[in-house]
Amino acid sequence: MTHNLPQLRVIDFADVEGWNTDDPRPVFEGMRHCLNYLRQGKPYKTGALGLSAQDLIPLLEKAETLGPPQSAAAARTFFEETCVPFAICPDDIQTGFVTAFYEPEVEVSDRQESGYQYPFYSRPSDLVDVDETNRPAGMDPYYAFGRVTGSGIEPYPDRKSIDQGYLEGQGLEIAWAKSKVDVFFTHVQGAARLRYPDGRVKRITYAAKAGHPFSPIGRLLIDRGEIDATTVSMQTIRSWLNENPTKRDEVLWHNRSYIFFREAEVSEQDLGPIAAAKVPLIAGRSLAVDRLIHTFGFPFFIRSESLTHLDDGLPFARLMLALDTGSAIVGPTRGDIFTGSGFEAGEKAGTVRNNALFFIFVPKQAAIRFMP
Numbered sequence: 001m002t003h004n005l006p007q008l009r010v011i012d013f014a015d016v017e018g019w020n021t022d023d024p025r026p027v028f029e030g031m032r033h034c035l036n037y038l039r040q041g042k043p044y045k046t047g048a049l050g051l052s053a054q055d056l057i058p059l060l061e062k063a064e065t066l067g068p069p070q071s072a073a074a075a076r077t078f079f080e081e082t083c084v085p086f087a088i089c090p091d092d093i094q095t096g097f098v099t100a101f102y103e104p105e106v107e108v109s110d111r112q113e114s115g116y117q118y119p120f121y122s123r124p125s126d127l128v129d130v131d132e133t134n135r136p137a138g139m140d141p142y143y144a145f146g147r148v149t150g151s152g153i154e155p156y157p158d159r160k161s162i163d164q165g166y167l168e169g170q171g172l173e174i175a176w177a178k179s180k181v182d183v184f185f186t187h188v189q190g191a192a193r194l195r196y197p198d199g200r201v202k203r204i205t206y207a208a209k210a211g212h213p214f215s216p217i218g219r220l221l222i223d224r225g226e227i228d229a230t231t232v233s234m235q236t237i238r239s240w241l242n243e244n245p246t247k248r249d250e251v252l253w254h255n256r257s258y259i260f261f262r263e264a265e266v267s268e269q270d271l272g273p274i275a276a277a278k279v280p281l282i283a284g285r286s287l288a289v290d291r292l293i294h295t296f297g298f299p300f301f302i303r304s305e306s307l308t309h310l311d312d313g314l315p316f317a318r319l320m321l322a323l324d325t326g327s328a329i330v331g332p333t334r335g336d337i338f339t340g341s342g343f344e345a346g347e348k349a350g351t352v353r354n355n356a357l358f359f360i361f362v363p364k365q366a367a368i369r370f371m372p
Contacts, residue, residue: 019085022318049295051295086360103189103342105343110196156258175204185238210257257327276323286338337352
């Protein structure tokens, strides 16, 4: 929809506050992974802004030729010599909004037993992708998945139906968790590390979803007066759920969306899960964006005066790569920062709700198209 498209305003690197003190070296590993993927897979889908994977590849190749920069200054110089910075101003409004996400670590068992009652499911066989070629008349265009029935495709059962047993007996359980709340928040994050009693660690990542829209339970609890809007966070929502077990299911079922997973290896402990861009996420340097507008792999600089707890009290100001997306990430200046894996990463992510400025660094040969 064209009204969501931003205006790009060309600026100088000197006008990107915080750029001259950032150390963008960690993004070079992500750029290398993106280039390797693009060389062997299909290109990233071009967002409505009009930047394509072909616009990105020359930048990635130059970074590969350079190799890992030896200093923060050398890394900044690389981008200053190869890119043009643009402020992203949707409808002339310069302030965007960031939240954060992480990879939870969840205690699980291989089998359903005492203390382990809540399953993570793999993709069911009756779940099909839905697009314009097979969408039934009257089905909401939002739905990208559905259920095959004898009479055709219909919306898939929602969270309540699945929690009440729709998928039982099909052998789809990957593992069983101790906490239903942990399972829910893993659905929200889209990935997790699973820790088994014998010390094994596995990873699950997004495979598909039931298709229903994401409905934030935090907003529901605010509207009901259960949580103060000024203090809402993942932590306060989790605390409320744990303190109100008799109301828990009804609140969780408000979010009809349901996520299915696939198993993935933990190949490198310091790298995050492989996300929508098909490359591993890098803690603190990976950004989820609206993929209908933006194209994966492009560098974004995010500046937030009020977001200070991620950088020891200093305003957040980092170069990041667009490597993921999410159903709640809608708009040209809406982003989700990946903070890493485990409990501490969750503590950092859970309270990020901050206004921010968004800048995109466009390779010079493509930037010409956006010049006034």
